[in-house]
Amino acid sequence: MDYHRPTTVNEALALLARLGDDARVLAGGTALAIMLHNRLVAPDALVSLERVEGLRSVEGTPDGGLTLGACVPIAAAAAHPLVRRHAPALAHAYGVVGNVRVRNQATVGGNLAEADYASDPPAMLAVLDARVRVAGPSGERTLSVGELLVGAYETALEPGELLTHVEVPAPAPGLRAAYRKFTSRSSEDRACVGVAAAAALEGGVCRSLRVAVGAACEVPTRVPQAEALAVGQPLTPALARRISEAYAEAVDALDDLRGSAWYRRRVIAVEVRRALEEVAG
């Protein structure tokens, strides 16, 4: 297996173009190493991003948003002062990924590009309206998290494309967000159900609500009709219950070792409600 270490995004793109399907992009390697080990993939070449410039910083945008380089380690994103200030719930979602060893190695971009359904950050990024910047043979494009994640372990990235940045827009005024990771087994397990919620509140009234359920389904799932129930309403316990029940009903829950679909629907009803209680304060 050949091992390439380009130093710029363009060099990386050229390598990917040349090597085609035989190559795999290596960022932190926490996912890829397991896939290689289990022979789920057998590429002829690895294109490592370890030396690529410009993918390792977290920057604030003038309007109060954030740009995270794809190779920012998850632990660094969780601890970064800008992330903690502008998107504390996102910092929290990064902080509960795997364990400290995984967080030090895995990256913000790799986490999205793997499209592991059991991951924590994607649901949070989805409710924060984050977008990913993708560089490719025909230039750059941006996608929403919902557009990027099309299925379990499946993204809308085209061959030869590289996810370079994650952009998190400035929070709307009065935005309160929360991420709840529910593990059904050990405390270091991957989530059985993850719930990200963000509500823009004004004088106790909800101007907008976004809720995404992750880890329980193939991709982070929002239920717009349920979110709409909150608009113009105070987030009362009764309303939180109604919304959470709508999620439990609508989410296409998975069966796996962390829980049956039946169990996950039960937990979704509980955890969506608890997330809404958190954002309602």
Next chain:
Amino acid sequence: MSMHTGAPVGVGVPLLDARERVTGAVPFVGNMRVPGMLVGRVLRSPLAHARIRSLDAAAARAIPGVVAVVTAADLGRETGPVLHYGRNVKDQEVVASKMVHYVGEPVALVSAETEEAAEAALAAIAIDYEELPAVYEALEAAQPEAPRVHEGMDSNVFVHAKLRHGDVDAGFARADAIVEETFTSPVAQQTSLEPHVAIAQWADDALTVWTASQAPFAVRTALAGVFRVPEPSVRVVVPPIGGGYGGKGGMRVELPAAVLAWFSGGRPVRVLLSRAEEFVTVTKHAASITIRTGIRRDGTLTARQITCHWGTGAVVENSAALVRGALVRLVGPYRIGAVQVDSYGVYTNLPSAGAYRGAMSSQATWAYESHTDALAKAIGMAPVELRRKSLIRSGETFATGETLHEVYFHECMEACLAKLGWDAPLAQPGGHLRRGRGVAVMMKSTNPVSRSECRLELGVDGVLTIYTGTVEMGQGTHTALAQVAAGELGLPLERVRVQGPDTALVPFDTATNASRSVGMMGTALLNAAAALRERLAGAAAPLLDLPPDQLSVAGGAVASAGGRSLTYAAVLAGAGLPSLDATGEHATNVGLDPETGQGVGSPHWHQGAGACEVEVDTETGRVRVLRYVGASFAGRVINPDLARLQNDGNVIYGMGPALLEEMVFDAGRVVNPNLSDYQIPSLRDTPDWLEGVCIEHEEGEFHGIGEMTLPPVAPAIANAIEDAIGVRVRALPISAERVLRELDA
């Protein structure tokens, strides 16, 4: 001659190799490199039950870098390894010849210069299988119409052990209430962090094996049998190992390593199992236990009937002995009028099951201690009161007909209750969280027949070396033995060395298992120390001009009553001896009548208890263990710090099978053979407050504590859950989903 018991016993000194363990300097077998070492790999069956129609290894043999490819056709010849083997029953093949019986069964072995070449060779071996019907559950496999795991057998039941004590029918007739329940435990993993690993090398018809094993002498015997060579031709060396938990108690990975080495022209071969291979190499027995007890309103237990089916996988290995040994582990530490136990060992098309820390007792205690709470409920008595009334005491007769001595079940339980604050009001956090308390007590046998020898050698430099077959696996027994030796001979601990297992250097020991080492090897060491003191007195007598019986041996010197004394070094120098040595032995030989289970079940009964406080999320079923106390009867504690770690380690380890662990199979294939899909407790799952108690008594002997606080964990938690939310879980693990389903029911 007076005996010296010095300060080192009873003192918490750190593990002798603590620094090495922390810095990674322990010479684990996996870190060893022997010059010329080859990579050994095992090709394994992908099917649970199949006939091998054809096997073609020609292409594999042609791959550059491949040194040996071993198939069944290469075995069972006039010399070299046999094909069939087995610890009790010869139901195993080194590699499968005609049939495979579980997913993971070895079908071919490869040695090669590199991992890549070995890997390519495995992929190049072409096998055509004809799939056959398989059976995975012990209860189902025990049915007459079940597919046979091994061709030509009348039944998949390979052992039916019986215990008959008193008239159970009469007992049930006298009962005011009869409670019958069934409890299940799934197949689980021992999960040593260090996988099975061995390096084998042949030279001049002699085999040397470096291995991570709990049973160096058993491995030697088994390998000598496979190669039809005398035992002294096999040398087994065991450096400190990275955990065993019963899974390293017999010949496993040593076999492919030694067989490959035989065919590799004198080159050493290493076989190191991957985590996935660990999952198909040895497991915890699945168990289904039906327990029925008659009870009178005053708490008197009139009769108990237990039927247990143990799923053993496709090979017996040590399971016949374990299933028989389980008879006495299934009963429970209670005074019961009449007892009947039927313990069935059943073949299934799954990987082999073997000892698992607290072997058979974990499954058994899960059943009988959950059941004790149900019995208490049936007569409206508090669970603790029923235990106070019915736990067996010293001088009473157990279900084996033997009179029990040194019985401390009450003390173990009461110590837990007192420390936990059982009678203190329980604060309920309110909302969806409910708290409860539970307790459990356990009784476990150790090996009925076993033997330990220990040799002590005192050098002219005043350094004492302990030659012991006891394996150091992080439990600290080498440290404990060194403390005992230091105390017995009055030497500072720094002057004591331990030579661990190397069958060419140390005398015989059965195995490091069943929490037997400080009791058995410790006693052998005491005997060796007494003999060495005698030899020292004998050597000093002419130098001090006094008969030996007027000399005392203590504090590193031989002394007369008149105050004349010689250091050990001076005695050896004066007597012109380069060293002085002595060997001590300790053996036990008890047993049960095979038809009735009457006799003596164990030379010593292991005793432990646990009490805990849990919090249940009634909306999700998730259980948190908030506070836990474990107690074990230790006789006399050698090192309180290490004893405490054993108690605590047992509890944390036990929380795995209690709450999380279960090997999941699909058509006999493990679907979670890694530590992400198969979950063990994380440090963040440990109780917020964890305490341990070792019960001692004056003049007590050394007793093992490596398992005592483990079996009570699952039932103590289940009992606390019932106390909290009123539901009873009878299947392990007590997963959040299971609790929620019970809450819904």
